[in-house]
């Protein structure tokens with residue numbers, strides 16, 4: 001038996017003022033996206049903004065449904081929208097933030113497992129990493145360069161490839 005340790009790297013910034021210009025701008029768009037959130041059930045509003053290689057920024061927000069699983073997270077709304085309009089343009093970064101109706105989000109909003117899987121697919125599809133910037137209403141801001149830092153041992157396309165049995 002062997003124990004394999006996997007290292008992930010998370011950048012932490014004390015406040016928005018310590019961020020680089022591109023990160024800050026993308027977070028501002030994620031913040032703007034909050035106004036489009038439809039979250040009557042959770043009362044938890046999430047905004048996301050995707051930066052494409054052509055400079056375009058596509059926003060998305062969570063869209064809930066009375067049949068709960070039919071709703072979709074902000075990250076997937078933004079990524080799927082971006083990929084459906086610009087299928088051949090790489091996604092460089094995604095910023096995420098959230099505001100709850102009855103409390104203050106004091107730590108960064110991190111993407112759920114399904115959204116991580118979708119970010120992983122997008123990286124694989126474009127053969128390029130995506131920077132992920134995460135913020136709450138208060139507290140530190142976190143960023144990672146690539147989904148491997150949020151989703152180690154990811155399931156990806158190559159696992160579906162048939163290999164010859166020996």
Ligand code: THU
Pocket residue numbers: 039042044045046061062063064071072073074075109110111112115
């Ligand atoms: N949600 C997102 O949109 N993104 C996340 O990263 C976490 C959760 C949404 C889904 C649901 O509408 C609400 O937040 C509460 O889970």
